[in-house]
Amino acid sequence: MAYSHSQLETYQNCPLKYRLQYVDRIRTGRKSIEAFMGSTVHAALEKLYRDVLMSRCPSEDEIADYYQSLWDTTISDDVFVVRQDYCVEDYRQTGLRCVRDYHRRHYPFAGGAPVWLERKVVIPLEHPSGERVDFTGILDRLDSLGEGRYEIHDYKTSTTLPSRHDLERDRQLSLYQLAVEDAFEDAREVELVWHYLAFDRELRLRRERSDLERIAAEAAATVRAIESCEDFPARESALCGWCELQAYCPKRKHPVMVMEMRERELGMERGAQLADQYAEWSRRKKEAEERLGELREEILEFSSYHAVDNIQGSSCMLKLSRGRAPKLPPDGCEQRDELERVLRQCGAWEDASRLDARRAASLLEREDIDREVRACLAALISWEETPTLRVSRRRD
Ligand code: SF4
Structure with missing residues (x-):
């Protein structure tokens, strides 16, 4: 060839x-x-x-x-x-x-x-x-x-x-x-x-x-x-606009098809409807999350100031519980290294650490790890599709 x-x-x-x-x-x-x-x-x-x-x-x-x-x-x-x-x-x-x-x-x-x-x-x-x-x-x-x-x-x-x-x-x-x-x-x-x-x-x-x-x-x-x-x-990439094969590419074939449609046809196209609806609900979700965050701050202040844990609404009650969650020092800082050292020293490292799928999978790319070990890891790690949706404001 x-x-x-x-x-x-x-x-x-x-x-x-x-x-x-x-x-x-x-x-x-x-x-x-x-x-x-x-x-x-x-x-x-x-x-x-x-x-x-x-x-x-x-x-x-x-x-x-x-x-x-x-x-x-x-x-x-x-x-x-x-x-x-x-x-x-x-x-x-x-x-x-x-x-x-x-x-x-x-x-x-x-x-x-x-x-x-x-x-x-x-x-x-x-x-x-x-x-x-x-x-x-x-x-x-x-x-x-x-x-x-x-x-x-x-x-x-x-x-x-x-x-x-x-x-x-x-x-x-x-x-x-x-x-x-x-x-x-x-x-x-x-x-x-x-x-x-x-x-x-x-x-x-x-x-x-x-x-x-x-x-x-x-x-x-x-x-x-x-x-x-x-x-x-x-x-x-920016080169996609010049690609003659856009009609065969999963990244571009729908945008190309939609671009060639008239406004009236576009409103009937299911893909276009789904994209528009998803974008609209994502916007509402973002707005709702922002507002919920603000309310939460205000509620916590109200609760502390009035020393109340349950807050009565007209048709609901907000119940505040004050639990505690452990927090580890962030990656890369001295306390984190010290924590790891102590855990290893007392033999509790394996109990306290958790196998992370992404980290384990990243070892497959590491040239410094023995080829046979990587082959063994590759046989043990399986892959599943994890689709993510992101709304882009750009119209291709
Ligand atoms: S095949 Fe798709 S992603 Fe690749 S250059 Fe062409 S349009 Fe872009």
Whole structure:
């Protein structure tokens, strides 16, 4: 099995999305406008360099026209816009600006010789099990500068510029570097170049050998995590709005369905009714708890001041009993440690302490506990579902 950078990234962002996309292979045909713009810009720049390779140097207008006609012929209703402040036209213009700015900055493209364009690369990684795992990806452009010098170019249409620190965490181009070094024996100097087209900026990085080895090992470890994952949990984040698989996700399918309903239909939908009623009763419960707390304080004061334990109402009586409950010093303080020491010393620790399910379960994750002991604990601890409901004021 070969893994791509986007596969690993998808798993790290949301294991459920990974399962839906790469294991269940669900295809919706939907695409975010950002992804659509990115692929159209990539196609225009690929065309530009293919022309350069054929000794043609397209003008800025020619490449801009190519971008526009590709946009017009491929845009469809499956392309969706998430950010409500912007429309399709805004993205089309941004992509066009990226292409034009790039052309102006690099014309007449006389830098390195493009030896690879949109090339699929495969990098063998060493899986901790000893098996070979292939990392695969599409490298945007590889330039040869002669004398064993190469540049790996990557086009980005993101409207966020990464920091130096972000670049240093890069995995994708670093693994491509391994593929280039594998493919070209003379490769002695490889530079990673990101073109942040929306900013007309070029960011560069050189990797040390030790960085490449560390990144390859981390990628192999992520592959291992994917292969041993059984539950593929959904991980909600700000990225969910851009997820094409929301209709298959338990976290988002109902909100998406409700969003598409008209106001009249919404009132009839049982899920929406239940959510609204639960929110309303939770609000009333909270109000009631606050008021009960205030009354309780007032009643205790009244009781002390008048020295009465039973307070007669018009149709009920409040009975106050003054019991006592033991209170232990809080966790982490000196008295708590002392208490534990004394209990252990007199052999009463086991009587006084209680087995806590969550604490016991947390031991399963502890690497410092022997693997066999953890396996034994895992066999003894069972799990039951404990659903909790929380009212969020946000309407997705
Ligand atoms: S909508 Fe969010 S939580 Fe659900 S699969 Fe997509 S990314 Fe994951």
